Structure formats: structure tokens, C-alpha cells
Amino acid sequence: MxxxxxxxxxxxxxxxxxxxxxxxxxxxxxxxxxxxxxxxxxxxxxxxxxxxxxxxxxxxxxxxxxxxxxxxxxxxxxxxxxxxxxxxxxxxxxxxxxxxxxxxxxxxxxxxxxxxxxxxxxxxxxxxxxxxxxxxxxxxxxxxxxxxxxxxxxxxxxxxxxxxxxxxxxxxxxxxxxxxxxxxxxxxxxxxxxxxxxxxxxxxxxxxxxxxxxxxxxxxxxxxxKAELAGDQLILTVAPGNRTRVAELAKQLPGAKDVVADGDQLTLRVADGPAALPELIAASQRSAVPIATAQVRRPTLDDVFLNLTGRSLREADSTGKAAA
Ligand SMILES: Nc1ncnc2c1ncn2[C@@H]1O[C@H](COP(=O)(O)OP(=O)(O)OP(=O)(O)O)[C@@H](O)[C@H]1O
Ligand SMILES: [Mg+2]
CATH class of the missing domain: 3.40.50.300 (P-loop containing nucleotide triphosphate hydrolases)
Known part of the structure; x- marks a missing residue:
């Protein structure tokens, strides 16, 4: 066409x-x-x-x-x-x-x-x-x-x-x-x-x-x-003493990358969030390092653009000026 x-x-x-x-x-x-x-x-x-x-x-x-x-x-x-x-x-x-x-x-x-x-x-x-x-x-x-x-x-x-x-x-x-x-x-x-x-x-x-x-x-x-460029994000809260160990478990998940710790929060990207999260929780229970809260954030097309260009589509302007 x-x-x-x-x-x-x-x-x-x-x-x-x-x-x-x-x-x-x-x-x-x-x-x-x-x-x-x-x-x-x-x-x-x-x-x-x-x-x-x-x-x-x-x-x-x-x-x-x-x-x-x-x-x-x-x-x-x-x-x-x-x-x-x-x-x-x-x-x-x-x-x-x-x-x-x-x-x-x-x-x-x-x-x-x-x-x-x-x-x-x-x-x-x-x-x-x-x-x-x-x-x-x-x-x-x-x-x-x-x-x-x-x-x-x-x-x-x-x-x-x-x-x-x-x-x-x-x-x-x-x-x-x-x-x-x-x-x-x-x-x-x-x-x-x-x-x-x-x-x-x-x-x-x-x-x-x-x-x-x-x-x-x-x-x-x-x-x-979204799957290729961004992946799902896991956002976890973990007691500071357990953070390193949870991060290690998280790194074992399929496609795990961008593991970032900030205060009691740990974020990372995985290929398939809804599948990875129960796996991580089971692993944390086996190792007796509890995860306090956990959520899966699915990527948006804005994450895709951010990943491709380093800029957010919401703020980007191809002419170089800030978008209205
Ligand atoms: N008639 C024109 N004369 C000179 N420059 C032009 C003309 N039309 C478009 N441009 C320039 O070409 C570029 C692309 O413009 P275009 O209108 O295609 O963007 P766009 O992707 O549709 O943006 P928007 O989301 O703001 O509608 C811009 O830098 C714009 O200033
Ligand atoms: Mg236009």
C-alpha cells in the first residue's frame, strides 16, 4: 500500500x-x-x-x-x-x-x-x-x-x-x-x-x-x-542489610540487567516480569532474605524511546528545543 x-x-x-x-x-x-x-x-x-x-x-x-x-x-x-x-x-x-x-x-x-x-x-x-x-x-x-x-x-x-x-x-x-x-x-x-x-x-x-x-x-x-528494548522492571523494597543478597538472587533471573540499589529500593530489568517475580520471591524465601514489597512495571513506549535515544519522548524535541 x-x-x-x-x-x-x-x-x-x-x-x-x-x-x-x-x-x-x-x-x-x-x-x-x-x-x-x-x-x-x-x-x-x-x-x-x-x-x-x-x-x-x-x-x-x-x-x-x-x-x-x-x-x-x-x-x-x-x-x-x-x-x-x-x-x-x-x-x-x-x-x-x-x-x-x-x-x-x-x-x-x-x-x-x-x-x-x-x-x-x-x-x-x-x-x-x-x-x-x-x-x-x-x-x-x-x-x-x-x-x-x-x-x-x-x-x-x-x-x-x-x-x-x-x-x-x-x-x-x-x-x-x-x-x-x-x-x-x-x-x-x-x-x-x-x-x-x-x-x-x-x-x-x-x-x-x-x-x-x-x-x-x-x-x-x-x-x-518494549520487550526487546526495555524489558520489564522489577521494583523491590528490601531491608538495607539484605540488599546485596537480594541483588545477587535477582541477577540470576533470566535477562536480568540494570540492577540499581537506592536506599531500601532495588530496581532491575528482566525479560518477563510476571514470570520472574514469583521465581525471585521463592528464591528469597529459600535463602531467608525477605523482600518487603515487590511490583512489576511494564515498559511504556516512552521507555523504548528513552532506551533508543537517551531522551524521554515527553521532553524530547528533534529541533533541539524543549517541547511545549
Ligand atoms: N515548510 C517548512 N519550511 C521550513 N522548515 C520546515 C517546514 N516544514 C517543516 N519544517 C521543519 O522540518 C522539521 C520537521 O517538521 P515536521 O512538521 O515534519 O515535524 P513533526 O514530526 O510533524 O513534529 P510535531 O510533532 O511537532 O508535529 C522541523 O524542524 C520543522 O521546523
Ligand atoms: Mg507534525
Missing amino acids: ISTRELTKDFVVNRTETVHAVRGISLDVEPGELVAVLGPNGAGKTTTLRMLTTLIAPTSGTAKVAGYDVTSDPSLVRRQIGYVGQGNGAGHSQRVRDELVGQGVIYGLDSRSAKKRAGELLESLELADLANRKVSDLSGGQRRRLDVAMGLVHAPGLLFLDEPSTGLDPQNRANLWDHILRMREQYSMTIMLTTHYLDEADSMAERVVVVDHGEVIADDTADAL
């Missing part, structure tokens, strides 16, 4: 400075995949999506989207895809329902189907009560939902969503995901999206692509990324 080779994008700013926004991305996305692209501010996510949706031309490299080359056949690419940009796409003076129906017609639906689709989307994205409002009167989150509805109205086979859920309240985030997953099922959609909500990428996407400084630094399932 998507195939890129060494895709790059340079921006020349003020005629002198060159920003290497994307530095050679090679990716293959199969039909039906749901891929989440993660990365700090300025990593090159939006730039990549804009190249794949033919809004900007690559500096070098190639990209095929839905079977067509983005450089030589941009209009054929556009016919196959839907795109919800990071900014607002919807116009101002139109009413919500008309805007949505109009979008459907532009994308080739007949007016009856466009009205039907618009009605379904208004309902499921909780916009039905606002159908007759002017787009310019909507709140930020309502507007965002309309943007998403605009990208979904023609049920494209391939959908690009740039931070679809940013600015939505938890209820509407859940509704949006519900709708996306249902549409995906119904129309066998392939979806590539960006998000800053790590939990969202973790639970919804079966594939996570991590981008930093315009390059792909990891590409796998969320579970595999």
Missing part, C-alpha cells in the same frame, strides 16, 4: 539555512495495516505524511502510495487516499453538514450516498447536534472531529491521519477510535497515523514506527519494541 525508499525532504529557510526534515525513510506498509508513527516535535512526521499525500514534493528518494508514484502520478494517488492534516482543513462559512456532504461529493460520492455517510459520521463523532452550525463557530475539539469526518467521508482505502486525537476530550477520543476501527473493519482500510498519545499507539496500532531527526529508529509491534 505504501512503499518508500530513501525518502528525503530538505527545506531551505531564508535562502541560506537548510533543514533536513526527513533524511532517508524507507518503509513498506501492507494493505490493512494500522501503523502509528511516533516521534518528538520536529521529528519529520508531518513532512513524511505530506510527501506521501502529494502535498509536498520529496527532495530525493521514491514513494509509491496505493500503487502510484507520488511524484509522477500525484492525482492518481490523491484519488485513493484520505488525509486529515495536523492543521484544520475545513472551510469557515459553511454549515457542518453541508461541508461534509460537499466533501463527499468532491471525492466522487453521489449526493444520496454523501448525505448518508455524512449522517453516519455526524452521529458517531457526536456532531449531529452541531450539524447546522457554521464551521467557524465550532470549538477546537468539535472542529477537530469535523476535520476527521472530512477525511473519512469517502471511506478511502488508505487513510493518513496527522494527530487525529490531539485536542479531543477523553470521551471523544474514545468515540473517534471506535469509529476509525469500525471503518477499518468495514472497508478494510489501511491507516497511517501520527500521535503523541503513547498509550493510544500502544493499544490501537499493531505496528509502531519511531522517527527521530528525520530517520526511522525503530519499527515493530509495540510489544516487541
Whole structure:
């Protein structure tokens, strides 16, 4: 569905400075995949999506989207895809329902189907009560939902969503995901999206692509990324006199590493926390060195990013400045 080779994008700013926004991305996305692209501010996510949706031309490299080359056949690419940009796409003076129906017609639906689709989307994205409002009167989150509805109205086979859920309240985030997953099922959609909500990428996407400084630094399932790169963390409290002996027992666990003692706390990483913990407790009982409390902390995608880059995704910014 998507195939890129060494895709790059340079921006020349003020005629002198060159920003290497994307530095050679090679990716293959199969039909039906749901891929989440993660990365700090300025990593090159939006730039990549804009190249794949033919809004900007690559500096070098190639990209095929839905079977067509983005450089030589941009209009054929556009016919196959839907795109919800990071900014607002919807116009101002139109009413919500008309805007949505109009979008459907532009994308080739007949007016009856466009009205039907618009009605379904208004309902499921909780916009039905606002159908007759002017787009310019909507709140930020309502507007965002309309943007998403605009990208979904023609049920494209391939959908690009740039931070679809940013600015939505938890209820509407859940509704949006519900709708996306249902549409995906119904129309066998392939979806590539960006998000800053790590939990969202973790639970919804079966594939996570991590981008930093315009390059792909990891590409796998969320579970595999977490297992390979971070492992589970065991957090134990142990009386100071027993700490060394417990640490020795802990080091015997499969995949044990990063054993750190701090006061009465002992932390370490293991391959499989829920399996390792009972083993450790049994060993501590056999050796009569009690462990007072123990918990397993499963890694997050933020741990994965930290492990890869030495920076936390929450604080990182690919442009070098602190993220807002
Ligand atoms: N039109 C442009 N002109 C100059 N520089 C640009 C332009 N568009 C993007 N950039 C720069 O390219 C880099 C990548 O930007 P991009 O918008 O792709 O990041 P992003 O990963 O989407 O970040 P965010 O999470 O903040 O949306 C940034 O350093 C940005 O300042
Ligand atoms: Mg962006």
C-alpha cells in the first residue's frame, strides 16, 4: 500500500539555512495495516505524511502510495487516499453538514450516498447536534472531529491521519477510535497515523514506527519494541542489610540487567516480569532474605524511546528545543 525508499525532504529557510526534515525513510506498509508513527516535535512526521499525500514534493528518494508514484502520478494517488492534516482543513462559512456532504461529493460520492455517510459520521463523532452550525463557530475539539469526518467521508482505502486525537476530550477520543476501527473493519482500510498519545499507539496500532531527526529508529509491534528494548522492571523494597543478597538472587533471573540499589529500593530489568517475580520471591524465601514489597512495571513506549535515544519522548524535541 505504501512503499518508500530513501525518502528525503530538505527545506531551505531564508535562502541560506537548510533543514533536513526527513533524511532517508524507507518503509513498506501492507494493505490493512494500522501503523502509528511516533516521534518528538520536529521529528519529520508531518513532512513524511505530506510527501506521501502529494502535498509536498520529496527532495530525493521514491514513494509509491496505493500503487502510484507520488511524484509522477500525484492525482492518481490523491484519488485513493484520505488525509486529515495536523492543521484544520475545513472551510469557515459553511454549515457542518453541508461541508461534509460537499466533501463527499468532491471525492466522487453521489449526493444520496454523501448525505448518508455524512449522517453516519455526524452521529458517531457526536456532531449531529452541531450539524447546522457554521464551521467557524465550532470549538477546537468539535472542529477537530469535523476535520476527521472530512477525511473519512469517502471511506478511502488508505487513510493518513496527522494527530487525529490531539485536542479531543477523553470521551471523544474514545468515540473517534471506535469509529476509525469500525471503518477499518468495514472497508478494510489501511491507516497511517501520527500521535503523541503513547498509550493510544500502544493499544490501537499493531505496528509502531519511531522517527527521530528525520530517520526511522525503530519499527515493530509495540510489544516487541518494549520487550526487546526495555524489558520489564522489577521494583523491590528490601531491608538495607539484605540488599546485596537480594541483588545477587535477582541477577540470576533470566535477562536480568540494570540492577540499581537506592536506599531500601532495588530496581532491575528482566525479560518477563510476571514470570520472574514469583521465581525471585521463592528464591528469597529459600535463602531467608525477605523482600518487603515487590511490583512489576511494564515498559511504556516512552521507555523504548528513552532506551533508543537517551531522551524521554515527553521532553524530547528533534529541533533541539524543549517541547511545549
Ligand atoms: N515548510 C517548512 N519550511 C521550513 N522548515 C520546515 C517546514 N516544514 C517543516 N519544517 C521543519 O522540518 C522539521 C520537521 O517538521 P515536521 O512538521 O515534519 O515535524 P513533526 O514530526 O510533524 O513534529 P510535531 O510533532 O511537532 O508535529 C522541523 O524542524 C520543522 O521546523
Ligand atoms: Mg507534525
